[in-house]
Amino acid sequence: MSASRNSWVARLGMAAPFLAAALIAVPASARASSAYSAGGLGEPSLEEPARLRALGGAGAAEHGPRAFSLVNPASVAEVDHLILEGTVMPSMRRVSALSFPSETARETVVPSLRALVRIPGRFTLGGAYLVGTNGRFGIDRPESSGAPSTLRIDGSGGIDLIRITLARRLTPSVNLGADYEVIVGSFREDWARDFVDPALITTRDTLETTWERQGRWRFGAQVHHGTWALGGVYELPRRLPLATTQRTAGTFVREEHRNLTIPSGFTVGGMAPLTDRLRAVGQYRRANWSRASLESDLADFRAEQRWSFGLELLPAADASRFLTRLPLRVGATVLTWPDLLVRAGATDVSGGTAGVKEVAFSVGTGLRSQDRGGAVDLSLEAGSRGDKDALGIGEKFVRFAVSLQVSDDTWK
């Protein structure tokens, strides 16, 4: 059995570059999001790999040569090799509405890609791409205002983040790190209006919301002792001048008079052993979105908060059977979206708003190669979000995440 597993892991290591390339090659057009993304900033994305997703996303206290989090820059301080990590996440959701039949949608999203390398001076340098919010949506709608028509709207984009990370192990029990995070991305909507009257030509409009690509700092620290650990992160705000552009045949309208403020925020989390093989993790994460973050009649904002909790049952050191050598992870998370969306039946925020609350439960496991150089982690999440009575639609979702981690040990 052991020889067989070693052979399988070796083959996995050889295939790793190809799998990584496949992860990177997943086209951006395959990104999709919630039906709530038709308004507001889009679905907040949990950027963590499958290992931490299975623990509800609680990663602020994660540390070690192979165990680290995208939330806390200090968590990579103990990395001692070149490491590449990527996650791909097919998902399925069931959307029920007040006025339309229920629909099922399937998408695939790449929430994060990351590279880390140990550099001289006991520093760890990293770079990552991650999805902040996902604003993709699609709508078909008959329209009777003026000449009867059918609207087809395809929304795409969202807030994307590019992080450069520098971290160092300050003492054997203290890690420090910092991210410089560039806020990129944009929101785009393509509107096509087909008329019942054949004499009228299809109208195509493009709406784009862009912002100056500026960066902000994130600072993280960890203190750990044995299997106990605490971690915290503080994020600075950044005001981004916003521009909206509307294009259609023969005309172009650009407005530049508002700002998008990425708010300050913090994360605190901890890890504690419950038994020799069982550990518990927990985390609270907050981003201080508010009305001032983006003034709009079509969306209001509140603080984004995520509570995460997870348990991990580690394999026994003397486990011999394949299944007993797999870790088992379970978790739960509660997320309140920053968007306060217009209530069903209202046309703007003056008619009232309602928030989106998301509850999800997760389970997962993973495999690590014999040389500890590579790993594959899996997580399965199921949950629901939104209040159909307040917002007109409700969603239930299932997400399956696969993360692949490879290091220079993989090729040794």
Added chain:
Amino acid sequence: MLALAASLFGGCSERASRLTGNERLLRGDEGLGTTNQSDTLVDRDTYVAPRTTAVRGPTLLVGIQGTYESRALFRPSTWTLPDTLVTTVIDTVRFRVEFDPRVDRYLAGNRVLALHTAAAWDTTNVEWPGPAPGTLLGTGPDGQAPFTIELGASAITQVRAWAADATFPGFVLSIDSGTGVRGFLAGTGRIEIVYHTTLAPTTRVTKVTRLPTDLSIQTPAAPATGSESTLLLGGLFQSEVLLRAPVAPPPAGFSINGARFVAHLLGPASPDTVEIRAYRIRNAWTEGASIDSTLGLDATPLETLTGVRVVAGDSIAIPIPISLAREWSADSTSNQGILIRVTNSFYASEIEVGSRESVTPPVLRVNTTSPPPGRF
């Protein structure tokens, strides 16, 4: 593992919830964009004559009606004659041409048509009044088909002389008496020589000489003054209507997604259906224009409407390509309007259209769509 995920969740395929999302498409009180139409009165209109008074096509026109008159011209290419043997006896020489049943306009009284030899004429650039009629060869009643003018057996001498003359100009068929306009099928004009031989006196033989070069010429229409309340379209004079209306630039963010000239029909009611073609005008023009040769027309029509029937009180709508409407809105100097032409208009009655001086002036109907609301 990835393959497992792909099989469970459909991989990278996407089928977004396109209908349920409607519940969340909330964009303020202004709606999601509205398409409205507005009418702009034409600021120039008139009607003009075609660039030439020659009518080339499937129909030859012969007749007279009011100020209108038309004649048909024929020219032979090669002659087919009987042998000049002593046993050959010429029975008769005749001119024949087939009627075109599509044109029988304003026929009144007993009409008689006359065939003359033609003076020399330029088959390419001939214009009204065309070659002067020469020798009267004969006349024939406008009656039983095929239309026939008997020239008599003695005409064989002339025929042999024409055949020997490579520059022989041909014939003019015109109306001699009566009124109305008759159509003949182009390509069917011919000189027939009927003869027999003394060896077989009861056997009639016909030698046919085709007249492959044929066309009609007609009087030009009286030019419009520009102040008429009625625009004339089509008919025997083949009048063409010119329309021009400004296209106002839409407000910022609006798009033009429909444009059409709408002209109101005054009559007369007709069971005929016609084909109407609209051409872009490139050159500047005034309402004093009288002929279309100076307009700089595009060779390809902007639009072709088929099966148009004139019903008094109805209207015809001529769509304008959207790219052209947008061009006109962006650059008014490029907007010289359109010319409307009825194909083979002599098949149908003349159409009367209300001018901008009438109570039902032509308009340019433009549809614009307001921009969709912004995301935030």
